[in-house]
Amino acid sequence: MMAFRDILRRNYKQVIYLALFLSLAVPLIYPIGLPVPIQRTTMGVYNKIEGLKPGDVAVVGSNIGAAIYAEVYPQYIAILEHLFRKDGVKVILVGHGQEAPIWAERALGEINAYGRKTYGVDFVHLGYIAGEEAAVAGLCRDIRALLKVDYKGRALADLPMMKNINTAKDFTIVLDFTASADSQYWLNQAYAAYGTAVGFGLTAIKVPDAYAYYTAGQIFGILESLSGAAQYEVLIRRPGMAAKGMDAQSLAHLLYVALLVLCNAFFIREWRGKK
Amino acid sequence: MLIAGKVSWALMTLGFSLIMLAILYLASRKIYIPQIREHPGVHAISEAVGRAAEMGRPVSFSPGTSSLYDTKYAGDTAAALTLLSYVAKEAVKSGSKLIVGIAPPTVLPVAQAIVRTAYSLEGKAEEYVEGDTVRFYSPDQWGFTSSYIGMMHRERVAANFLFGGHAAEALILAETGATVGAMQVAGSTNVYQLPMFVVACDYTLIGEDQLAAAAYLSPDPAQKGTVFGQDIAKIICVGLIVIGALLSTAGIKIVYQLLAS
């Protein structure tokens, strides 16, 4: 017992690291299924997509990069999955970062998009548009003035789905996945100028900015970081990487709180002892 | 032909600059030298170096992972280099070994020049070892991090200074420093990494504190003038906020519109 206490005092860091490793690894191997309460902002996105009718057009802004992959990519997968389950809803993928198309293609592969629906009829991948907000504005004003071909170089005229889609007026909803101020682009260009409904999938750091728009009723919903993705996975009953990670998140957070309580308990005892 | 929306920027930059330059002029002519309060972290720098000398263990310094022409943290890097000059002089005076770890290649020649000068000013030019006192690690954030923490472990540094634009590696460097028992003073203008420094380091120069400390520690007293200029600029900002908020409560949005012009 003495020896154990000695180890704890001298190597408390190693003990903490081991505890954290276990609290992350165990739920990853044996998922516990801790409850995930659903936030209003997530419900907003879910209800909006649930309410889409055949013929509606959903634009998915795929601005995922390696830096935000961990938080936003799971949301992206969950949303695409939900959209692809809705019959007759047309999906357009477009981004404004160079990396965007690579991640979009990877996600399409992951949900087996090409096997489930017909490219050009049910969904189109436009690749990425260079030029930041000006490019988004151009896309909203007139798609064909900005883009002649899709990601793989097929002419837009050859894609039957794009026949009646010309401006942002023809988009039913826009869901932008991003980590930076570029979420503003769609809000300014699509919502403010054409009244298209806009929603976001964001990293935790960016949520506070977007929250102001949500409370003002300018956007229909936000997916917040990994927890937003996990909630969505629960909503569409497709537990994936986020829901699995959520158990680990919960346990790790509990461990952090326990550590804070513990260190203060030790501190107070020490302090009293000195008195 | 000012661009719409940038008028307020031009006016504010110009106005603040004039105030700062005016006080800088007054101070350099010794007409008015403002009294600047000392941040406890500034005092801690020399204390940490002294402690390292007593223990016979080295002092380490990182001027951040942002380059000299960084679009956001260039000022941060410049401030860190000014602080490096101070730390180097203190370290040479006290006789403790100094190790400077560099990530951005553009900062390397500057840091080499600063440290070399510090050694030769104390007449210890032979103690400066090319490539070893100022060490280039890697331009890559994580390459740099792995080397820096490896160095802290192997050299058992007793004082560690982290200034300048650090990114996600901030906590890793600071916590490793704490693990090897170093006394640490840190500072940054990267607001997302400041909390990491506050939690893991002994003293932290929060945001503007670091930029002001660079002026405070300068041997040239005139530089304190700009610190007072900073104060005036801030008090103007406080005035704008208070008046603007009160006016907008009354339904007048004039301050907001002025700033948006």
Next chain:
Amino acid sequence: MAGVWRRIASAILLIASLVILFDFALRNPTLQSVATDLNNWAVVVGAFALGIGAYSLILRHGRMISKRSPLWPYSLLLLGTMLAFIVTGLATGSITSPQYNWIYTAIIMPISSSLYGMNAFFIASASYRAFKAKSWEALVLLVAAIFLMFKNAPIGGVISPILPQIGGIIWDFAAATGMRALLIGIGIGTLALGLRVIVGQEKTPLGGAE
């Protein structure tokens, strides 16, 4: 000779920074193209600086190998890896060739992501050490952190729905007050530091007062 060059350095510092500052507020195509070129010039000069870094590394590790200092095999490993990357990169002529990608994903990616992820472990040990309520300041730090943890992790809402709400209030307050003041202060401080360097009062960032 040296005096002339020193004056050239001061002139470049002043003119280049003024061009870039004026370009922000004035609509002028010439100014804009000069500012863009200046920016590119800095990047080109910066690319040359890497040579100094590589030289410095080779000098240090070469010395360690020749002196057979205790860690010399690692120095050999470092220089060997560096050489391998340079040769593969220059030989294939691009950094996107499959060979290059393979060593990149096998070596750089895993090490970077594991170092990045190490933050989670260090958050644990740092908070255990630092979040003792030794002073009122530390107590404020601690309380804010605890409520934010309950706000973010789903478990917080399960324990009691009030916890995330308090966390939300603290978060809004922090973003609207402390963060705001911090950002304003940094903007003003950077302007002041920049002015000192640009007008030549502060020479240290140029390489120390000579």
Next chain:
Amino acid sequence: MMDPATMLSLLISTTLILAIYTILYRENPAFRIGEHLVVGATVGHAVVLAVFQIRDLAWRKVESGIATGNIAGIAYIIPMLLGVFLYFQFASKYRFLARVSIALMLAVGLALSIRGLIFVNVIGQIQGALAPLTGIDRIAYLIGVVCALLYFVYERRASRAAGPLPKIGRYVLMLTMGAYFANTIMGRLSIVIGTLTSLFVDPAWYLIPVAFLIICADAFIRRKGSKSEKAG
């Protein structure tokens, strides 16, 4: 079944991840190997990038500038010269040449920072603070931001004249630091969860217990060693 190249890549990367994480236990040869590998690799990578950058950003422009007589293109000789000047800092006689190159980089950086920070940080944040005082929360925000700003007043007399406000500002800043610290946890955990998930794939995860066994053995040997030292 995986192809051999992927399998090899997976095993190497898993080994490296585990080697890097051993630093949490103590500094050791496995970590050193990872450390020196990543430095060598990233510097090599950066050298290649820099060579291409000089070629594409400067050399090609000079070439086409000479061909078409475009002065702006030919002018890219200047940064290349300035780049070479940097190396003169090793020769004590010509050290002043390097200052010219440094001045250019510093001017660009400082000017870009000033313009962005005044526009986004100062003007943007003041605008954000101008919301009407419609509720108790808004009033609290106003008082908080003023106190926190006054904390950053450095002149002695002005700071004293502000009374207790700078002190309150310090608490506001600490609250902010605590909140932002805790708010990053989730993102950081996501990354480590991602790394762990990549470790738990079939051939890779066998290496985890091996790593743990090595660490335990080392700890045991060191413990024994330190005991016998005490005895001796």
